[in-house]
Amino acid sequence: MKIQLETISPYTKSPFRLLHDPKLNHLFYWHFHPELELVYIEGASAKRHVGNHISEYQGSDLVLIGANIPHLNFDHGVTTDYRKEVLHFKTSFRNNILDSLPELQQIDRLLDLSKYGIAFSGKTKEEAGELMKQLHLLEPFDYFMCIMQLLRLLAKSNEFKLLHKTPFINKYSSKEQKRIRKIYAFIDERYQTKISVDEVAALCNLTKPAFCRYYKKATGNTFIEFLNQYRISQAKRLLLKGKNVSEACYECGFESLSYFNRSFKKVTGQNPSEFKNTYSSKKNRPE
Numbered sequence: 230m231k232i233q234l235e236t237i238s239p240y241t242k243s244p245f246r247l248l249h250d251p252k253l254n255h256l257f258y259w260h261f262h263p264e265l266e267l268v269y270i271e272g273a274s275a276k277r278h279v280g281n282h283i284s285e286y287q288g289s290d291l292v293l294i295g296a297n298i299p300h301l302n303f304d305h306g307v308t309t310d311y312r313k314e315v316l317h318f319k320t321s322f323r324n325n326i327l328d329s330l331p332e333l334q335q336i337d338r339l340l341d342l343s344k345y346g347i348a349f350s351g352k353t354k355e356e357a358g359e360l361m362k363q364l365h366l367l368e369p370f371d372y373f374m375c376i377m378q379l380l381r382l383l384a385k386s387n388e389f390k391l392l393h394k395t396p397f398i399n400k401y402s403s404k405e406q407k408r409i410r411k412i413y414a415f416i417d418e419r420y421q422t423k424i425s426v427d428e429v430a431a432l433c434n435l436t437k438p439a440f441c442r443y444y445k446k447a448t449g450n451t452f453i454e455f456l457n458q459y460r461i462s463q464a465k466r467l468l469l470k471g472k473n474v475s476e477a478c479y480e481c482g483f484e485s486l487s488y489f490n491r492s493f494k495k496v497t498g499q500n501p502s503e504f505k506n507t508y509s510s511k512k513n514r515p516e
Contacts, residue, residue: 244318244319244321244322245317246316247314249364250312253302256302258305258462259300260299260302261297261298262317263297265294265295265296266293266294267291267379268290268294268316269289269313269314269315269362270311270314271313273289273304273307275304275305277290279299279397280346281397286303286348290303291349291353291357292348293342293343295340295344295346295396296320298399312362314361316361335385338384344396344397345391345393347390347391348389350388353386353388353389357383364376405447420456420481422482423482423484426440426452426453460482460483463481464477464478467480467481468501474489474505
């Protein structure tokens with residue numbers, strides 16, 4: 230299974246990052262990151278895939294995911310009118326805030342349990358979802374206090390289940406995680422331009438053959454396979470925003486329209502025009 234390490238901007242001093250209603254239902258985004266993640270989704274029924282755990286949620290879901298636990302975006306394949314809120318907690322939140330305040334030990338224990346993956350239910354899910362839907366409207370102080378209220382609610386709840394019997398351990402070492410993060414950050418910045426294997430190998434201080442062996446072993450893909458998958462995911466976004474096939478091709482770094490079409494079909498099972506028509510018809514279909 231393909232895996233990506235999600236890169237979160239280190240430049241903001243806030244220990245939190247909120248993604249308000251991100252729409253990724255057209256992507257298969259199997260990824261991990263060092264930040265803890267609290268995700269709430271409503272108006273959807275789909276797959277919950279966190280680490281080794283796979284199940285189905287109905288109507289809504291609220292899950293706290295520990296650091297570096299791979300997970301699939303909760304809206305993958307969803308075609309209903311849904312809403313999603315995603316809140317990331319940086320490691321600095323625990324290290325600089327929770328560890329220094331004994332009054333917050335209950336929240337610290339909650340974050341410790343996140344190593345198992347936690348799915349909340351009942352009234353807790355309902356109340357926490359309402360709090361999360363307010364976050365994007367709040368000023369900084371109220372935003373911080375609302376998050377603390379949210380964490381207190383979750384920490385006191387007994388309406389939850391652990392998704393793993395033991396803490397989930399990511400197979401990637403700390404050194405590998407840093408190296409993969411560097412590679413993906415580079416791709417994210419440069420995918421619209423020409424990228425050679427040689428320059429990415431140099432970025433990792435490896436020879437080209439050594440880099441190719443390393444990348445294949447670490448991810449299960451060749452570098453070019455992953456680069457094409459990443460560019461195709463960006464092309465999907467552009468197609469769904471109304472770009473034509475040629476525009477999507479060249480704006481995502483492909484230099485040949487025929488190669489773009491072949492790569493797109495290999496990754497998605499459809500050519501770009503079929504993909505665009507399929508999702509346009511779903512969007513315009515009357516309820």
